Amino acid sequence: MKKSIAIFVLALLLLPAFSMAVPVxxxxxxxxxxxxxxxxxxxxxxxxxxxxGSDVVYSVDGDTTFSGWYLMIVYDINGSPTTWFSGAQFNLWFAKQGFSILNATDGDFEYATNFLVSDLNTPGGVVRGDYTLGTWTLNDWDDSTDVTVKGQLGPVPGADTPVTAAHHFVKVYDGDVTLVAVATQQINLLPSFKLVPDYGPPCTDVTLYGVALxxxxxxxxxxxxxxxxxxxxxxxxEYGRLELSWSMVDLGKYGYVYDxxxxxxxxxxxVYKNITAIPYGFGIVYFNESLRQFDAFYSEYMGEWWYGPFGNTTCNQESWSVPVYVFDHLWINASGFCPDDQIIIRIGCWGVTGPCPGDEESGEELYIATGVYPSEVNGKWYYIVEVPELAQGCYNVCVENNGxxxxxxxxxNPTLIVVPEExxxxxxxEFKVYGFPANEDVYIYWYELSLFDFTWYNVVNGTTGDDGKFVAPVTMVVPPQYGGPHPIVAGVYGYDGSTYPGPSYPSYYFAETEFTVTPSFWLDSTEICNTCTPFYLYGCGLIPFTPYTxxxxxxxxxxxxxxxxxxGQLTVQMIASGFRPGSHVISMYLYPIDPYNLSLTYIGNYETLAYICFNVCTDGDPIYGMLLQISNNVNNQTATILTQFGIVNSALADLDAMITRIDGNVVTIWTTLGTLTTTVNAINTKxxxxxGDVAxxxxxxxxxxxxxxxxEGTVATISTDVGTVKADVSAVKTNVNTIKGYLPVDMTPVWITLIVALIAAIAAIYAVISIRSKIAA
Structure with a gap:
């Protein structure tokens, strides 16, 4: 260990002997x-x-021998603390001055937080985010002896923080801003740069941050x-900080493509200062730019994915191509495109090396899409292209972006379409074909009419023109068969040396599709009478072995x-008897329980699969023929009804009566047994x-x-939706003059009588229903 460090540690050890015992x-x-x-x-x-922003040093006291070594802040050497903690955790600050205080107004700022003092006792260190804290035994470079240290490894503040070249001092804070530990040695920052972000698609907006400049x-x-x-x-x-923003270069313009x-x-x-590069390579930054590529294609018609990546500036059928059908929906998924410019998609375009085979004939370009913009994050985009009506062959699809x-x-591919599809x-x-050989007979085959007959039926044929489409409409009536999807193929004989084989599957076909047969019902007639004779319900398009109710x-x-x-057909015999005259319905549903597996039940919405409505006439109806008339004698809401068997009294409420017309004193009433007439007085109108003027x-x-x-006096003329009546309003607690205030001076009392007649007619309807019940009894 260097002599100065030893003296420093000794002084720290003797410090308590020369100080008072004051709690820290x-x-x-x-x-x-x-x-x-x-x-x-x-x-x-x-x-x-x-x-x-780096965690390695360039030099120690100017000696670059240690360039690339990791910076360590040492808190204890051989059991002798260099720093005393009074708390259980601490934070790191970076400062311009070395005073034992924190002064944010002078530029001090916090750059790493929430470290545990106990972590410094961990042998080999423990990782906390970008920092490692622990205890290590290392060789002292100066005297080649082992030394045990407690310390912390990690980066100093980066170019994206408030750091400047004037910041030098590391401070350790654990609770008191007026009393902090300060490293005696300084950190001298060298020019530093950071590019944000440092990866993305072409044209990515980036910012370069520089400090210590x-x-x-x-x-x-x-x-x-x-x-x-x-x-x-x-x-x-003025602080030596630099911040520059721009859009990254588009390498696609310089020939960089995925292939x-x-x-x-x-x-x-x-980075250069004027014309001089920043020394030591400190001014070099990197950006990873993704290239344009097609990530995947999907055909809805075929239900297949093709996964890339693919990328090309020319049409190259020999390497790869995407098979599609007319009116197919082709999904294009791509990435690495410039977010600053829209995507333009064209079909039949001429590329760098000319058109694909087939493009020469049309010489046309079809604009499919504009205004699609890639994501700013990764340049991704997707678009669903509906394949237009094109002849068989391969076409360039050009995707242009930022030039x-x-x-x-x-x-x-040759395409067969059936309209409708079910x-x-x-x-x-109707059958339509596209991209078929010109001027050829096309045979259309339908698979199975009965389940398990395993037969292809030649249901209809057509002839193509020069454009590979039918020269005239080709139609057919769907024959009786079981329900569900049925495959259909269209073939041309002779292309594989075959001859017309009759009603069997063609040995060579160009296109296929399917038609879904749906359930249907019909009757002998949509109107029957109660003649006690059989009538038949017919069903078609049903699924065999499936129970229906x-x-x-x-x-x-x-x-x-x-x-x-x-x-898939069904016949149900019924007897024309017991139906009341009017509208009726027969409907079909899936049976809620599988008869072959009682534990299996249908779950979901029980929607009608098919239904048929029919009418029943009045001929032979035992009730309708008995009804003659409703008497004017209506008492206590009971109608007197004359039938072939005599007089029957019926409650008006049983007739579902409804007034449809008032003509003078005659009221026309609709009932469940037919249309009747009565008088206004018969239904006790009042x-x-x-x-106001509403009665x-x-x-x-x-x-x-x-x-x-x-x-007119106390008689009011009242207009209703079904006619006009006159009625005496003297029994109503109101002032006749008040009523007249709402009326024109020249009005006459005509309508009150008609209203009374209307009400009497309603009461008469009630009687008809009672007749029905009494006759039945």
Whole structure:
């Protein structure tokens, strides 16, 4: 150990003998700065030199022998403390002056916090963030003896902190800003730079921070590899700090693409003061730039992914290409593009070496997308391209960004499309083909009509024109068959030496698709009568071995479930009897319990798979034919109904009566048994309230409201939605003159009588329903 350090440690040991026994309430003493390579240690007498943000020194007391050794702050040497702690934890500060106080107004700042004093006792050290604290036995470089130290390894403040070249002193704080331990040796900062961020796509916005520079001097940043020119320049401030921002160079403009270079590419930059480079290489910074590349492609039609990365500036079918179909949706996932400029996608473009085969014929470019911007973080973007109507062949797809052209090949396969893609039996569909051989007969085959028949049926044929599309519409009616998806293929015979084989699978086909058959129902007729004769419900497009439940008028049918045959068809015989006249429905659902596995139940929404509505006529209906008329004699909300069997009294509430028209004293009423007529008086019409010019009329079948349009004495003319009536309002607690105040002076009392007739008609409806129940009894 150097003599001065020994004297310093001895003085620290004798210090308590010359001082009073006063309790210490803060860290005190003088931690020692040193450098170590993990085996040896050298203690500084005066200073160490290092860059801001670094954890290694450049020199110790000017000796560069120790360049690259790690900086250590030593708190104890051979059991003799250099620093006394009164707390259990401590923080590190960096200061311009060496006084035993913390003075933030003078530039002191905290740069590392929350260290535990107990960690200094850990043999071999314990890592706390960017710092390591512990106890080590090392070889003293000066006298080649072992020395045991308690210390701390880690970086000094970096260029992204408030540090300047005027900061020299490390201070240890553990609770009292007026009493801190200060290292006697100083840290002399060398010019230091930090680039933020130091990786990303082309055009990334970056900032260079510099400290310990010459105040107010002019600096510039030059690209030195793989390109060479000045990136940015500017002046340091009065404290020797520099902050310069710019967008990184786009290497794609200089021919750097993924196929030729590994991504990322490291860009080297060097800082100059005027025309002189910063010495010792301290002015060199690096940026890792990712290159443009296509990361993956996905075809929705094929349901397949192709994972890259891919990258090219020309169309190269021999190396790789993306297969697609007309109207397919192709997903493009890419990265490493410049965020400052939009993405432009074109199909059929001419690249660096000319067009792909097939592009020469069209000579056209299709603009697919503009206005897509890559992410600023990594230059990523994605876009879904809908493949336009193109002939068979391969096409350049150009992706332009910031003046840099990237390309890939998209090969369009012959495409078969069915419109619509799903539907019931007996519906019409149309077939369309694209990219097929010109002027050829195309045979379209449909797989299976009955489950397990394993047969391809030649359902329809068509002829292509010069453009590889059908010259005329090719349609067909979906034949009866089981439900679900059915594969369809389109083939051209002769291309593989084959001849037309008849109704079997073609040995060579160009394209395939599928059609989904959905369930459907129909009846012999949409109107039946109660003639006690059979009628039939037919089903098609059902799935064999699948139980279905049938409801008639939302009531369960017996048997509880039915199943279709292998052809997906179903026939259910019913008897035309017992239906009331009017509208009815038959609906089908999935049976909620699997009959072959009672523990398996359908879970989810029980939506209707198919339904059919039908009407039942009045012929043969036992009730409708018996009803003759409703008498005007309505008493106590009971209607007298004349039938073929005699007179029946029925409550009006049982008839679901509703007034549809008032014509003078005659009221037309709709009931569940048909349309009837009665008089206004028959339904006990009376006005029970008048507010303003609005009258409330009570009848045996409900309440209606109307507007008073005229007054004649105590008789009011009231207009309603179904007609006009006249009624005496003398029983209502209101002033006739008040009512007249709401009316024109020339109005006449015409409507009150019509309203009374309307109410009487409503009461008559009630009687019809009672007849039905009494006759049944």
């Amino acid at each position: 309430r803060a860290s005190t003493g003088h931690p020692v700065l040193a450098a170590t390579d993990g085996t040896n240690i050298v203690f500084a007498q005066y200073y160490v030199e290092m860059q801001a 010459e105040p107010n001097a002019w600096y510039k940043v030059n690209y030195t590899d793989p390109v060479n020119f000045t990136a940015v320049s500017g002046y340091a401030d 030729d270079y590994s991504s990322p590419v490291t860009i080297t930059m060097e 840099v052209l990237m390309m890939f090949c998209m090969c369009v 539907g019931p039996c007996n519906s019409q569909v 049938i409801n008639v008028d939302n009531q369960a049918f017996n048997p509880p479930f039915v199943m279709a045959g292998l052809d 006005v029970v309230a008048i507010q 409330t009329i009570l009848t045996d079948v409900g309440v209606i409201k109307g507007k008073v349009t005229a007054m």
